[in-house]
Amino acid sequence: MSDVRGIGASAERSALATIRRGLSLTPEFRKGLAGTLALAVVATAGKVIVPIAVQQTIDTGLKDSTPDVGYVTRAVLLCAAAVVLTALAGYVMNVRLYKATESSLATLRVRGFRHVHDLSVLTQNTERRGALVSRVTNDVDQISTFMQWGGLMIIVSLGQLLVASVLMLFYSWQLTLLVWACFLPLMIALPRFQRWLSGAYTSVRERTGDMLAAVSESVVGAAVIRAYAAERRTAERVDKAVDANKAAQTRAQTIVGFVFPLTEIVAALAISGIVLLGVRLGLSGDITAGRLVAFLFLVTLFVSPLQTATEVLNEAQNAVAGWRRVLGVLDTPPDVADPGADGVELPRGPISVAFEGVHFAYPGGPPVLREVTAVIPPRSRVAVVGETGSGKTTFAKLLTRLMDPVSGRVTVDGHDLRGVRFSSLRERIVMVPQDGFLFDGTLEDNIRYGRPAATREEIELAMTELGLADWVDGLPAGLATPVGQRGESLSAGERQLVALARAYLADPDLLLLDEATSAVDPATEVRLARALEGVTRGRTAISIAHRLSTAENADEVLVFDGGRLVQRGPHDELVRQEDGVYAALHASWVSAARS
Amino acid sequence: MRQGMRVLGVAIRAEKAVFASAVLSSALYGGMTVGSAWALGWATEHVVLPAFSTGSATAGALWTGVLLIMGAALLKSIGVAGRRILAGLMQYRMQARSRREVTKQYLRLPLAWHHRHPTGQLLSNASSDAEAAWAPLAPLPMAVGVIVMLVTAAVAMVLTDPALALVGFLIFPAIAVLNLVYQRRLSPLATRAQQLRAEVSEIAHESFDGALVVKTLGREELETDRFRRRAEELRDANIAVGRVRGLFDPMLEALPTLGVLAVLGVGAARLASGSIDPGDLVQVAYLFTLLSFPIRALGWVLAELPRSVVGWERVRAVLEASGSMEYGRTAPPATSEPARLETSGVSYSYGTGPEAAAVVHDVSFGVEPGRTVALVGPTGSGKSTLVQLLVRLVDPADGRVLLDGVDLRELPYGAVAESVALVPQQTFLFDDTVRGNITLGLSISDEDVWAALRLAQADGFVARLESGLDxxxxxxxxxxxxxxxxxxxxxxxxxxxxxxLILDDATSSVDPQVESRILHGLRDTAAASSVVVVAYRLATIALADEVVYLDRGRVVDHGTHDELLARCDGYRNLVTAYEREEAERAALSAEEEEAAARGAAGPGAADREAAERAAVAAAEEEGINA
Known part of the structure; x- marks a missing residue:
């Protein structure tokens, strides 16, 4: 899997293919679509009622010198009944459409969300967080707007043009030709207008992204901005981004503003033509007055579809772009995939791990891990040390299968990690990352996240076992203390304590700590380390640490340098190899701690 | 509704000229829409029908008709283009203005305010709320134009035939009333859907931010369920909106059509009584047809109003947030000498009310110029909060923080930042170049930037970056x-x-080797500055001239490292945790090995080693105490 692709936008796919593929993913939408479309046709047919009524009134009702009021009344009442009927069809059609689109889009949203989580960390990191969120929020919303309005308009408009043209042909083929001759060039030009617009809208979207990023800095970086009095500079950056966004929006709107009224002018041309040619035809007896006037009304049926066409195309453009982005997520194969039912289910019990000639490089980057071969026997306590960039964290990510090796393999109890079911893997191997990320909720909610079925007693017990009971008691509301968004009400060290308790409660057979207590004070850290040592006895424990006391306590130390595993063995042994990397690390640690 | 109008009023006052031009364009559009119906009626009456009844048509009348039709269409088009472009301009200007103002508030309001407001909420205030607030501005000029159109149409109809006008007066108010009912029913539903949309987005944000935790604990399913529940609520809310739309939209479309039919019915009777000409009938019917679409612009504005009100209220809450940080006028001394820092009786608590426990309580200590003071204390003892007080990110509830004898609150804006630099625990980098992140707009030469990078042990990796400082x-x-x-x-x-210089555990993610190089570098060059450092590591503490030991927000003791080690149990416990553990372990393993050696008979290498080890342990203990 050396080739980690970013999340694409399926740009290679044409608009039609995108929509087709999008629809294939939303069965709820396709179900009953035929019925909804039939109702849409009925609702659309209502549009020609007026021209027909006008023609009938003029040609039949007003044929004689004294108008046939009775005939006109009957015709009008009949038409009114038809109008009510088509409105009813419109209502049923709308409700069906909303139900179908909203259900299908809710499914699409949830699928997209799940898929984002299924993507590897590496793939997730190719995108801004906000962009990922957009794919299950704004992008889906754009599709929904399109399906409920734009998409419907396309169908209604085409239906309207068709019905109007048929009626026109019935009245006069010459005038029909004339009307089409007027509107056809505009129709042909529409895709070109759409391309202009699409360019303008793409730039709007890009500038909007920049603008949001700039605004978010003023919130997320609030402390640093104040500490460095960088308010003015930040404000200038925000202003620039906001203005650029505004300029892009205005440009797009200007294009719309010029394109939109063209239809009016074309319609006026058509109407003028109808009057000029129609009168001539009338003089030679080829058309009745009522039919000619009906044509004037029928032309208006051409106006609204073509006028909204630009807007509909804008929306279609947005929807297709939204769809592309949503499909871009769904079509990005999880490069670190769950073998699912085909995978191995690991039995519970102490875990052994083996790295066999493992090689890793980030896409397009230099190798970060080279030819790493190591066996970690069950129940062992292993410390992983090395300078920044030596490959320790990569080692941890490969061991927990957050990433897959470029070559070589990682095995657990003899099974290649790639063949182990995620449900089993995640249950048995748990990593505590350095950044103690917490969810908005109480302390208890966050700890329970490690094992959703845990009772309050079990959580309290876990805190006692970890020696954290006193700390919990010291909090304003104990376990019920809210931690705030992303845990922001707690200090960095406290967040790490919660993250550790969460992992501990998950009760894994292999616990991997990636500098999981780096922000905790030494007394607490030592207490924690001891507690963990006691409670994880009989399990495999791997710690990545820059405090070498952890290494001294380990059964075995793995020393990384420049992406290679350069030394391994117990602390005592390694420290004696005086020209080794470990001895140097140790010396510098000792001097740092004692200076 | 009234609130909505007030929001629109704000925009109109802010963009008078643009709004006036947009409305003028729209009025032209409205007038010419009626004008084009009139032109058509004229052509029917004076060209088409005479031609059919007399069997001949004059070229003059024909071309006059064409001219009228084309002229009305051209003017109408100009009106449409102007209306659309100007309405967009107004909407975008207002959005941009709100965004700038909101962000300015974010930058102006004190950090304590930020602490009270979740990040996600603040971001949506500046993005979606600012957008929603001004969304009705897009259709607004058209709605005004439609009103002009309606008035013109009313006049035209009354002039044509009072009876036909009566039909119009029945139908058009009916449309307006229907719109109002529509809007009333829709408003709460739309607001709820908007709220749910924000919640769905928040869940996605949080969940993706915590992706690593979700992954490492295998909680994808749990997260998906959480997201699904909210997504389904949103779906139901949207369907509820759809039901109302589905009901009213066809009715709004049917009404004008029924109007035209009524016009035909009534018109036939009026024709029979000879009150009108057929041309009049066509004109009024055509007018109804032309009005049936634009009249809905009123509905669009009304439909956007509830969202607009909610959005504007959220934006306004930010704009009206008070609690700004006041600055004084006392100029700081113009010197590059190290600063003197003093705190006396400083207290601070998050939140208010009796529940709010003081995080920092009655803290007093000083930093003499050029000296280094270490703030040491267990996790959660209030060190980071204290640091925020020292650089005036927050103001103390009680007590004072003095820089060179001047209360921080009396210094002008920027003076603290000029003298004091904080490296917070949580690293924040701007979406900018390496250089931009370091200078933050100050004119610092590349040479000095590199020197700073060198001191921070960052020159190596920056040099290896593809574009270096850029x-x-x-x-x-x-x-x-x-x-x-x-x-x-x-x-x-x-x-x-x-x-x-204030370092808040600023090297926690850095290797000890690198850290020690950084600290030594700092010690060599930091002669020109005073330093406050929050630290756990002995290496860092060792650089300090004085240590302030904090526990539960209070200063427990302060003095030199040795003094505290000798007299303060909590401090000793904390800073020697590793060493004590190590010593214990060494003693333990020495015992074990001794036992093993005894069992293996005869003194050997193991024994000698154990003795050495014990000696080392003892020496280390001494080292700490020395």
């Missing part, structure tokens, strides 16, 4: 490790040559 970091800078980011933040601080 490499973009920040949100997309995920390629930098935590330690690298921390070192950039450190370089940012030292590049300013601060008179007081």
């Amino acid at each position: 490499t973009k970091v920040g949100e997309r800078g995920a390629t930098l490790s935590g330690g690298q980011r921390q070192r950039l933040a450190l370089a940012r601080a030292v590049a300013r040559r601060p008179r007081l």
Whole structure:
């Protein structure tokens, strides 16, 4: 899997293919679509009622010198009944459409969300967080707007043009030709207008992204901005981004503003033509007055579809772009995939791990891990040390299968990690990352996240076992203390304590700590380390640490340098190899701690 | 409704000229829409029908008709273009204005305010709320134009035939009333859907931010369920909106059509009585047809109003938030000498009310110029809060923080930042280049930037970056490790040559080897500044002239490291935790090995080693105490 692709936008796919593929993913939408479309046709047919009524009134009702009021009344009442009927069809059609689109889009949203989580960390990191969120929020919303309005308009408009043209042909083929001759060039030009617009809208979207990023800095970086009095500079950056966004929006709107009224002018041309040619035809007896006037009304049926066409195309453009982005997520194969039912289910019990000639490089980057071969026997306590960039964290990510090796393999109890079911893997191997990320909720909610079925007693017990009971008691509301968004009400060290308790409660057979207590004070850290040592006895424990006391306590130390595993063995042994990397690390640690 | 109008009023006052031009364009559009119906009626009456009844048509009348039709259409088009472009301009200007103002507030309001407001909420205030607030501005000029259109149409109809006008007076108010009912029914539903949309977005944000936790604990299903529940609520809310739309939209479309039919019915009777000409009938019917679509612009404005009101209220809550940080006028001394810092009786608590426990309580200590003071204390003892007080990110509830004898609150804006540089625990990098992140707009030469990077031990990896100082970091800078980011933040601080440098556990992600190089570098060059350092590591503490030991927000003791070690149990416990553990372990393993050696008979290498080890342990204990 050396080739980690970013999340694409399926740009290679044409608009039609995108929509087709999008629809294939939303069965709820396709179900009953035929019925909804039939109702849409009925609702659309209502549009020609007026021209027909006008023609009938003029040609039949007003044929004689004294108008046939009775005939006109009957015709009008009949038409009114038809109008009510088509409105009813419109209502049923709308409700069906909303139900179908909203259900299908809710499914699409949830699928997209799940898929984002299924993507590897590496793939997730190719995108801004906000962009990922957009794919299950704004992008889906754009599709929904399109399906409920734009998409419907396309169908209604085409239906309207068709019905109007048929009626026109019935009245006069010459005038029909004339009307089409007027509107056809505009129709042909529409895709070109759409391309202009699409360019303008793409730039709007890009500038909007920049603008949001700039605004978010003023919130997320609030402390640093104040500490460095960088308010003015930040404000200038925000202003620039906001203005650029505004300029892009205005440009797009200007294009719309010029394109939109063209239809009016074309319609006026058509109407003028109808009057000029129609009168001539009338003089030679080829058309009745009522039919000619009906044509004037029928032309208006051409106006609204073509006028909204630009807007509909804008929306279609947005929807297709939204769809592309949503499909871009769904079509990005999880490069670190769950073998699912085909995978191995690991039995519970102490875990052994083996790295066999493992090689890793980030896409397009230099190798970060080279030819790493190591066996970690069950129940062992292993410390992983090395300078920044030596490959320790990569080692941890490969061991927990957050990433897959470029070559070589990682095995657990003899099974290649790639063949182990995620449900089993995640249950048995748990990593505590350095950044103690917490969810908005109480302390208890966050700890329970490690094992959703845990009772309050079990959580309290876990805190006692970890020696954290006193700390919990010291909090304003104990376990019920809210931690705030992303845990922001707690200090960095406290967040790490919660993250550790969460992992501990998950009760894994292999616990991997990636500098999981780096922000905790030494007394607490030592207490924690001891507690963990006691409670994880009989399990495999791997710690990545820059405090070498952890290494001294380990059964075995793995020393990384420049992406290679350069030394391994117990602390005592390694420290004696005086020209080794470990001895140097140790010396510098000792001097740092004692200076 | 009234609130909505008030929001629109704000925009109209702010953009008078644009709004006036947009309305004028729209009025032209409205007038010419009626004008085109009239032109058509004229052509029917004077050209088409005479031709059919007399069997001949004059070229003059024909071309007059065409001219009228084309002229009305051209003017109408100009009106449409102007209306659309200007309405957009107004909407975008107002959005941009709100965004700028909201962000300015974010930058102006004190950090304590930020602490009370979740990040996600603040971001949506500036993006979706600012957008929603001004969304009705797009159809607004058209709605005004439609009103002009309706008035013109009313006049035209009354002039044509009072009876036909009566039909119009029945139908058009009916449309307006229907719109109002529509809007009333829709408003709460739309608001709820908007709320749910925000909640769905928040869940996605949080969940993706915590992706690593979700993954490492295998909680994808749990998260998906959480998201699904809210997504389904949103779906139901949207369907409820759809039901109302589905009901009213066809009715709004049917009404004008019924109007035209009524016109035909009534018109036939009026024709029979000879009150009107057929041309009049066509004109009124055509007018109804032309009005049936634009009249809905009123509905669009009304439909956007509830969202607009909610959005504007959220924006306004930010704009009206008070609690700004006041600045004084006392000029700081113009010197580059190290600063003197003093705190006396400083207290601070998050939140208010009796529940709010003081995080920092009655803290007093001082930092003499050029000296280094270490703040040491267990996790959660209030060190980071104290640090925020020292650089005036927050103001104390009680007590004072003095820089060179001047209360921080009396200094003008920017004076603290000029003298004091903080490296916070949480690294923040801007979406900018390495250089931009370090200078933050100050004119610092590349040479000095590199010097700062060198001091922060960051010159190596920056030099290896593809574009060196011009490499973009920040949100997309995920390629930098935590330690690298921390070192950039450190370089940012030292590049300013601060008179007081405050490090809040600022090297936690950095290797001890690198850290020790950084600290030694700082000690060599920091002669020009006073330093406050929050630390756990002995190496860091060892650089301090004095230590302030904090526990539960209070100063327990302060003095030199040795003094505290000798007399303060809590301190000793904390800073010697590793060493004590190590010593215990060494003693334990010495015992074990001794036992093993005894069992293996005869003194050997193991024994000698154990003795050495014990000696080392003893020496280390001494070292700590020395």
